Amino acid sequence: MNRGHVVVIGGGLAGITAALDCRERGYSVQLVEARARLGGATYSFARGDLLVDTGQHVLLRCYTSYLDLLRRLGVADGIRVQTRFRVPVISPGAAPATLTRWNLPAPGHLAPALLGYRRLSWAQRARVARTALALRALDPDDPALDGQSLGQWLRERGETPQAVEALWGLLAVAALNAPPENASMALATRVFRTGVLDVADACDIGVPQRPLSELHGEAGHRALLNAGVEVRARCKAGTIRPDTNGFHVRVDEPAGERELVADSVVVATPHRAAAGLVADLPVRDAEAWARLSCSPIVNVHVHFDRRVTDLEMAAVLDSPVQWVFDRTRISGARTGQYLALSQSAAEREIGMRTEELREVFTPALNELFPAARRARVLDFFVTREPHATFRQAPGTAALRPAARTDVPGLVLAGAWTATGWPDTTEGAVRSGIRAAEVVDSQQRSRTSVEVTA
Incomplete structure (x- = not known):
């Protein structure tokens, strides 16, 4: 009818x-x-023998409506979701760390992420655990939370700048396209509760395997x-x-x-x-x-003539690089290795010329991956999303x-x-x-x- x-x-x-x-x-x-x-x-668009996504997208297992849509479209097999949340965290000249989870009921599933995360001291890890429990008690639909920033809330709980940079901000910038000081606490609560704290497997990351x-x-x-x-x-x-x-x-x-x-x-x-x-x-x-308003994302694309890393995905600290993804197979590259660098809250990078960005990110990759120093760059290009998301700042819920x-x-x-x-x-x-x-x-x-x- x-x-x-x-x-x-x-x-x-x-x-x-x-x-x-x-x-x-x-x-x-x-x-x-x-x-x-x-x-x-x-x-996506073609560039030489590469099929390039304008931006690197990832999802979490808790994205149930989006995953249902992909099933309706007949392309659910185009997403690979981790069997268990795991993110390597790398930085120049330092041993890599790893954020991961156990198969335990929430919030115990996060114990290894804190116990084994060498980027924080034991005292910082203990404080992060207390902060996570406090965050788990918040209601993301509470209008009062939208009146403050994630950064302000973390400071009130005694989180150190190191903990904010190496953990809370690492996740929040990627999820909210905003640094903690400019991110709505209501939306941050939604991210951390629904995506990390409430259900053990909700944080497992899915990465598109097709353009x-x-x-x-x-x-x-x-x-x-x-x-x-x-x-x-x-x-x-x-x-x-x-x-x-x-x-x-x-x-x-x-x-x-x-x-x-x-x-x-x-x-x-x-x-x-x-x-x-x-x-x-x-x-x-x-x-x-x-x-x-809007918040930009910039993606830096680098095609090397050889493999420079075995990592499929990594978060990065102490570097201009935020996140790096190996796009070689997905893009159809016939030679070498193609990496995509995803830069969220890219207020500075959005106005930089490609050559300026090359001068910043090529040395940064050389520091992260020593094999890149011996590789030749076949192609270096940039995709810009000036209006990637709305600006997810405090006070946006009312708008x-x-x-x-x-x-x-x-x-x-x-x-x-x-x-x-x-x-x-x-x-x-x-x-x-x-x-x-x-x-x-x-x-x-x-x-x-x-x-x-």
Whole structure:
């Protein structure tokens, strides 16, 4: 039974999820995407014999909604999840350390991570354990937590700068794209409780084994078409005009402008684009979304003519490098070794020229991996994501809107909406699920009113 028509604006993970869920609930659905492809900010491109992801993405086992989406798209085998959380931590000229877990009930699973983590003294490890127990008692949905930073909270518990840098910040910067001093304590609590402290295997890391375009954009496109969703790429949405029967959405396509008619509209674009789309509608606090601002991520790509490390992934301390990933096999490289360096909260790096970054990161890799000193760099290039995430600072919870707006039938989706999660693939998928629930709830209420009348 066709319950009505839904137009979804935006073909990222939130839009793909909302469109699939609306279709499964019996609605006819059109998804419009301004780009020629789906997948949003996650995509791949060819460079020589490499297939390159614009950014290195990882996930945790607790990303249940995202993993469910990959299963629906038929690409769950494109993710390899650790059987047990393990992260090598390296630094120049020092013996490597390892963060790992045991197969014990939480929070005992973290005992080896603290007992064996040589980057901290015994006194620092004991204090970290006490801090972790205090954090485990916090409620991530407590609005008061969003008023302070993770850094402030850690200082109040006596955490040393060394512990913040070598442990708390190491994880928080990667998860929140913000240093502890600029990271919302509410979101940090969500990360550490849901991803690390509450369930033993929740922190196991998953790494894509296929290019992101295959996992998200291409697989999403196929799944949408197979479900009966009409996908309109190279179709840029303009004004959204409500009337008594629904909405008219003006779109600009290669063939010219046209209007799409819908009973409901899901706006699943980045927050600044969403604010522009609803600017002429009576949507409360839409101008506040822009104050979420953005935080950049920079990825440095280095292709050596030979293997320089046996590590598949490592976190890095005391170096310009934050995280390093071996992308050789995944990218299809035929020779040598291809490493991707993921730099979160990259306020400094985002404005640097490629040659400047080369002068910083080539010596840094030589210090980390002595074999790199004897290797020849076949290629060095940089991908920049200036708007990788919204700025997940204290006070952002009040700026993140709910899926349901003041305009009945107009619904929001995106990792920047009020999911309670950080700006991650999990948050994006959860927002799409919630958007479809709101669409269905509103359409059912409207149908019930019409029948009663």
